[in-house]
Amino acid sequence: MTDDLEGRDTICDSVASLVEGCRLSVRMRNGEDWPLAEIISLKEVRGVMMYYVHYVDYNKRLDEWVTEDRLDTRKVQFPGKDGALTGTGVSTPKKIAPTAPTIPSSRPTSPISVELVNGSAVLAAALQKKMSRKKKVVHVENEPEPNAQESPVVPTPRTTGSMVPHNDDVVTRMKNVEMIELGLHRIRPWYFSPYPQELVNLPCIYICEFCLKYRKSRKCLERHLVKCNLRHPPGNEIYRNGSISFFEIDGRKNKVYAQNLCLLAKLFLDHKTLYYDTDPFLFYVMTDSDDRGFHIVGYFSKEKESTEDYNVACILTMPPYQRKGYGKLLIEFSYELSKFEGKTGSPEKPLSDLGLLSYRSYWAQTILDILIHLKPPIENEKAQITINEICELTSIKKEDVISTLQNLNLINYYKGQYIITINIETLTSHVTAMAKRSIRIDPKCLHWTPKDWSKRAKW
Numbered sequence: 001m002t003d004d005l006e007g008r009d010t011i012c013d014s015v016a017s018l019v020e021g022c023r024l025s026v027r028m029r030n031g032e033d034w035p036l037a038e039i040i041s042l043k044e045v046r047g048v049m050m051y052y053v054h055y056v057d058y059n060k061r062l063d064e065w066v067t068e069d070r071l072d073t074r075k076v077q078f079p080g081k082d083g084a085l086t087g088t089g090v091s092t093p094k095k096i097a098p099t100a101p102t103i104p105s106s107r108p109t110s111p112i113s114v115e116l117v118n119g120s121a122v123l124a125a126a127l128q129k130k131m132s133r134k135k136k137v138v139h140v141e142n143e144p145e146p147n148a149q150e151s152p153v154v155p156t157p158r159t160t161g162s163m164v165p166h167n168d169d170v171v172t173r174m175k176n177v178e179m180i181e182l183g184l185h186r187i188r189p190w191y192f193s194p195y196p197q198e199l200v201n202l203p204c205i206y207i208c209e210f211c212l213k214y215r216k217s218r219k220c221l222e223r224h225l226v227k228c229n230l231r232h233p234p235g236n237e238i239y240r241n242g243s244i245s246f247f248e249i250d251g252r253k254n255k256v257y258a259q260n261l262c263l264l265a266k267l268f269l270d271h272k273t274l275y276y277d278t279d280p281f282l283f284y285v286m287t288d289s290d291d292r293g294f295h296i297v298g299y300f301s302k303e304k305e306s307t308e309d310y311n312v313a314c315i316l317t318m319p320p321y322q323r324k325g326y327g328k329l330l331i332e333f334s335y336e337l338s339k340f341e342g343k344t345g346s347p348e349k350p351l352s353d354l355g356l357l358s359y360r361s362y363w364a365q366t367i368l369d370i371l372i373h374l375k376p377p378i379e380n381e382k383a384q385i386t387i388n389e390i391c392e393l394t395s396i397k398k399e400d401v402i403s404t405l406q407n408l409n410l411i412n413y414y415k416g417q418y419i420i421t422i423n424i425e426t427l428t429s430h431v432t433a434m435a436k437r438s439i440r441i442d443p444k445c446l447h448w449t450p451k452d453w454s455k456r457a458k459w
Contacts, residue, residue, distance in 0.1 A: 211260070
């Protein structure tokens with residue numbers, strides 16, 4: 001129990017006494033588990049009281065509205081006097097104390113306000129910040145002395161990608177979209193996304209799978225499809241192998257598509273928050289084609305210029321295509337681009353739970369594949385390779401290579417030097433895992449020339 005609780009569990013006589021911040025056991029959907037959950041919000045629908053709950057120590061995508069029959073009111077933890085609980089990531093935000101001034105960035109940080117609680121307000125705040133960025137207003141930390149000569153402030157490069165960690169849980173802590181229809185798939189969203197307020201109250205949002213524009217009804221979508229000429233994402237097709245294609249989309253040239261893609265992605269990405277200024281980013285959309293067109297499978301974005309050598313800002317495989325190998329294909333493609341650029345790369349942190357699992361698996365399989373097929377320069381001698389050589393061969397950043405080798409317990413200290421040893425179990429599991437990867441990136445099918453964005457006056 002946290003310090004914010006009053007230090008006692010209370011038997012609740014009636015659900016009427018439940019308030020936001022209460023913790024109690026709640027039965028999960030499609031199961032008999034009763035984990036501890038925190039009440040985030042309450043509402044009444046046709047005379048029935050509904051409770052929006054977050055399961056403590058569970059991912060937020062499992063948050064849901066429940067009725068009182070799924071609540072165990074025999075033991076309730078009421079919130080403390082300040083109404084806050086710690087440790088859940090979704091409790092009532094506390095007042096943020098003034099912090100030390102940070103290094104100015106060319107992109108403003110996420111808005112922190114308890115007033116922004118719907119899509120329209122989020123959009124207004126984002127557009128306002130975008131306008132202030134375009135004006136290139138220089139903020140000075142301290143007022144200069146009257147006779148002091150002002151020195152021009154050189155804007156520093158961005159240090160984060162198209163989506164940055166959010167600080168305001170009031171905006172994003174509750175799912176606001178019930179269902180979306182994308183092509184032949186109906187998908188239940190996982191997280192908040194600031195779609196227009198008039199759409200989030202509808203039972204379903206209908207999205208064109210080619211241009212990603214959203215409509216309020218299937219009839220409206222059908223009228224849109226008659227006029228929509230797109231049958232593939234805008235931009236250049238830089239890779240095609242069988243039915244799999246990759247399209248490179250400039251966030252400045254195709255701003256509307258990029259913004260709609262970010263809106264769609266935010267439904268399934270929680271650890272990042274949407275940003276409307278897509279100009280500094282490239283989007284690589286993976287599609288699966290048939291006689292109807294090119295259907296979006298997933299995408300990743302990257303900065304045109306990254307100070308941290310990030311080769312991915314955000315990455316997502318659409319839920320209907322998950323657990324089919326497409327996630328690793330997206331990751332493999334991002335590193336193939338890094339190989340063409342002649343440098344190492346790494347995904348922007350933090351990664352989501354599913355993203356971290358995918359990257360760790362990809363790193364392990366790629367590095368093990370290099371080590372297993374490594375041949376010694378002279379017969380009857382042991383093969384040798386350095387960390388830097390692994391980085392050059394795979395374009396995986398040095399820190400990621402070292403952490404992967406440590407996670408696999410492959411690094412050992414022997415006779416005054418570090419050696420890499422692979423046991424039979426690791427070898428067997430690797431061979432089994434590689435056999436399941438039926439789809440791979442073929443570098444011969446990639447037709448792409450890297451651009452030096454630092455020499456361009458305008459993106």
